Amino acid sequence: MIDFPKNTVLTFSEEEELFRESVREFCERYIAPNWIEVDKRSEQNPMDIPVDIIKKMGEQGLFCIPCSEEYGGQGGTYTMATIAMEEIAYADPSVALAVYALLNTGWPFALELFGSEEACQEIIPEVAKGRAFFGIASTEPQGGSDVAGLKTRAEKKDDVYVISGEKTFISGVGEVQKLEWGGGWFTLARTGGEGHKGISAFALLARKNGELADGWEPTIYEDIGRHGLTTGGFKLTNFEVESKYLIGEENRGFYHVMEGFNLARIVVAAATIGASRWLLEQAVEWFRTRKLFGRNISAFQGVSFKFADLYARWEASRYFVYRASRLADKIYIEKDPSYKPLDLNVPVALAKNYGPETCVDLAEEVMKWYGAYAYTKEAPIFRAWLGPFSYVIGAEGAQNIMRLIIARDIIGREYLK
Amino acid sequence: MKIAVCVKEVYNLEQVKIIKETREPILDVPKKLDDLSRNALEEAIKIREKLGGEVVAISAGSPDLKKTIKEALAMGADRAVIVTDCSNSTPESTALILSKILEKDSYDLIIMGDASSDDYSGQMASRIAEILGLPQITFVSEIKEVSEEKITCVRDMDDYLEVVEADLPCVLSVTNEINEPRIPALKDILKASKKPVETLSANDLGVEIPQPYEIIENLAPEIDRRQEVIEGDAGDVARKLAEIIRREA
Numbered sequence: 001m002i003d004f005p006k007n008t009v010l011t012f013s014e015e016e017e018l019f020r021e022s023v024r025e026f027c028e029r030y031i032a033p034n035w036i037e038v039d040k041r042s043e044q045n046p047m048d049i050p051v052d053i054i055k056k057m058g059e060q061g062l063f064c065i066p067c068s069e070e071y072g073g074q075g076g077t078y079t080m081a082t083i084a085m086e087e088i089a090y091a092d093p094s095v096a097l098a099v100y101a102l103l104n105t106g107w108p109f110a111l112e113l114f115g116s117e118e119a120c121q122e123i124i125p126e127v128a129k130g131r132a133f134f135g136i137a138s139t140e141p142q143g144g145s146d147v148a149g150l151k152t153r154a155e156k157k158d159d160v161y162v163i164s165g166e167k168t169f170i171s172g173v174g175e176v177q178k179l180e181w182g183g184g185w186f187t188l189a190r191t192g193g194e195g196h197k198g199i200s201a202f203a204l205l206a207r208k209n210g211e212l213a214d215g216w217e218p219t220i221y222e223d224i225g226r227h228g229l230t231t232g233g234f235k236l237t238n239f240e241v242e243s244k245y246l247i248g249e250e251n252r253g254f255y256h257v258m259e260g261f262n263l264a265r266i267v268v269a270a271a272t273i274g275a276s277r278w279l280l281e282q283a284v285e286w287f288r289t290r291k292l293f294g295r296n297i298s299a300f301q302g303v304s305f306k307f308a309d310l311y312a313r314w315e316a317s318r319y320f321v322y323r324a325s326r327l328a329d330k331i332y333i334e335k336d337p338s339y340k341p342l343d344l345n346v347p348v349a350l351a352k353n354y355g356p357e358t359c360v361d362l363a364e365e366v367m368k369w370y371g372a373y374a375y376t377k378e379a380p381i382f383r384a385w386l387g388p389f390s391y392v393i394g395a396e397g398a399q400n401i402m403r404l405i406i407a408r409d410i411i412g413r414e415y416l417k
Numbered sequence: 418m419k420i421a422v423c424v425k426e427v428y429n430l431e432q433v434k435i436i437k438e439t440r441e442p443i444l445d446v447p448k449k450l451d452d453l454s455r456n457a458l459e460e461a462i463k464i465r466e467k468l469g470g471e472v473v474a475i476s477a478g479s480p481d482l483k484k485t486i487k488e489a490l491a492m493g494a495d496r497a498v499i500v501t502d503c504s505n506s507t508p509e510s511t512a513l514i515l516s517k518i519l520e521k522d523s524y525d526l527i528i529m530g531d532a533s534s535d536d537y538s539g540q541m542a543s544r545i546a547e548i549l550g551l552p553q554i555t556f557v558s559e560i561k562e563v564s565e566e567k568i569t570c571v572r573d574m575d576d577y578l579e580v581v582e583a584d585l586p587c588v589l590s591v592t593n594e595i596n597e598p599r600i601p602a603l604k605d606i607l608k609a610s611k612k613p614v615e616t617l618s619a620n621d622l623g624v625e626i627p628q629p630y631e632i633i634e635n636l637a638p639e640i641d642r643r644q645e646v647i648e649g650d651a652g653d654v655a656r657k658l659a660e661i662i663r664r665e666a
Binding site for chain 2: 001014015017018019021022025026029060061065069074075076080
């Protein structure tokens with residue numbers, strides 16, 4: 001097994017190590033033996049969601065990890081959430097279950113940071129138990145990266161916001177319909193003028209207590225990978241949201257969602273380093289058994305040097321990811337005043353940029369090392385390629401947006417115009 | 418119901434690497450709670466959930482126990498008593514140490530694994546029962562009934578199952594068929610650090626650790642692979658392979 005090398009830069013507490021072991025054991029028992037079957041079944045029918053595994057994960061406390069116990073969360077840290085996502089994705093390198101878990105950790109935590117007491121009390125306990133889904137719905141048909149340009153509108157009438165518009169490429173559209181309680185998203189709608197200062201955030205519940213809300217029209221897409229977690233879209237037509245579901249201040253939604261994105265990106269990157277670890281192990285196993293021209297194939301430097309480069313990128317990704325999660329703990333768990341939410345921007349962008357790209361590049365190389373076998377559906381490696389590829393394309397921020405964040409901060413915003 | 422569970426720390430065997438040339442194991446790996454100790458703990462916790470009371474984890478081992486014992490506390494033990502200066506203790510002296518701890522309190526049940534995955538000596542339950550003068554039921558694969566006064570267990574004797582009843586207090590050793598141990602959740606792990614752990618030395622208990630034997634060698638067994646290459650067309654290869662499987666299965 002490839003594990004952390006001994007080091008003094010990245011160390012874990014006894015509790016964190018024990019938690020990693022417990023998640024690893026849970027995953028060995030319930031996820032690793034089933035992930036391929038889940039991926040296959042949901043490929044045939046995207047609504048064939050692994051509800052039983054989600055329920056078990058809820059019972060084991062793998063959702064809402066940094067959320068307070070008073071809201072039914074686990075009372076852990078963001079680093080603990082990061083550990084969990086890495087281990088879940090190692091057991092399911094298609095990353096479907098890790099992404100389910102990370103969405104239902106990052107976004108309920110963002111709700112806790114900015115949402116009303118009533119909304120938190122109602123939503124977080126159900127998500128923590130695996131009875132409800134709570135993710136992010138910001139992308140619209142015209143694009144996802146230009147959050148400030150979104151078109152969905154919300155009009156306030158008495159104590160209710162009436163929302164109309166459309167959201168696309170949204171995770172969890174099927175889960176909201178199939179899980180016992182239901183759920184929804186941290187979503188955005190325009191309550192003011194143009195630009196980012198006219199946007200508000202809402203907890204939009206498409207289904208709660210098993211009942212569908214009016215004005216919500218869902219569609220399910222057929223993804224190429226990461227089956228077991230649905231992607232879809234929905235139209236909102238005069239969808240009514242009570243004002244208790246307004247997240248934070250009116251017209252400050254852009255700022256709240258950006259903090260939420262930073263938090264979610266850390267765990268997205270954590271999932272990809274978990275899948276990468278599985279891929280590295282597949283490669284090592286192959287190198288030690290596969291012989292060509294009378295030698296192990298790793299005896300060819302064209303193979304072993306490439307492996308070494310990718311291993312280096314993977315270790316770097318891991319450092320980026322855990323540095324970002326430790327920083328998130330300083331800001332949001334320890335509430336250390338010497339750290340500010342904006343301090344997360346570059347560390348998180350580095351993690352989200354490096355983690356998924358390393359994972360996809362690694363998957364592609366491992367497939368080449370395996371040769372034709374990897375191109376058959378008998379070898380599961382392609383599932384660890386297509387799943388993480390979703391996080392290179394987008395999800396919690398496109399790769400070039402990550403580059404923009406880094407460049408803007410290091411070079412200076414005014415020099416990029 | 419007051420239950421003591423004797424647990425053992427072992428090397429995490431999944432992480433032990435063997436040096437190919439010398440067959441020596443590299444033991445610089447983390448330790449963990451032995452699997453059968455977890456079965457024993459699980460059974461104790463189930464009894465507590467049914468009848469109430471307290472589960473105390475008791476262990477003798479190396480200074481690493483201070484860390485390893487947290488696994489037992491996270492699983493659900495209420496407190497722990499550990500002795501951390503007997504890394505190389507023999508089964509005889511470990512039984513003496515554990516018995517000294519057990520004598521200090523009055524337990525209704527003393528449960529442990531039927532052996533440990535490292536030494537696998539399988540002596541502990543019988544030795545402790547003998548020292549304390551208590552009835553013992555070994556190789557327990559099921560607890561059929563338990564009350565404040567009595568316990569009825571199924572003993573797995575490989576070829577047959579035996580149902581045995583004993584008055585409490587009593588010593589049990591369990592097999593891995595008895596249950597599937599729970600996996601501690603994050604909340605349990607966070608609570609574990611706040612649970613009381615009493616740390617003692619063998620000296621505190623008045624036990625001297627004799628060294629009646631020493632380990633001269635600790636090598637991985639030699640495994641020779643036959644590496645037979647079967648040649649021919651697919652039909653021939655399949656037939657020959659089937660013959661080998663039939664012959665050697």
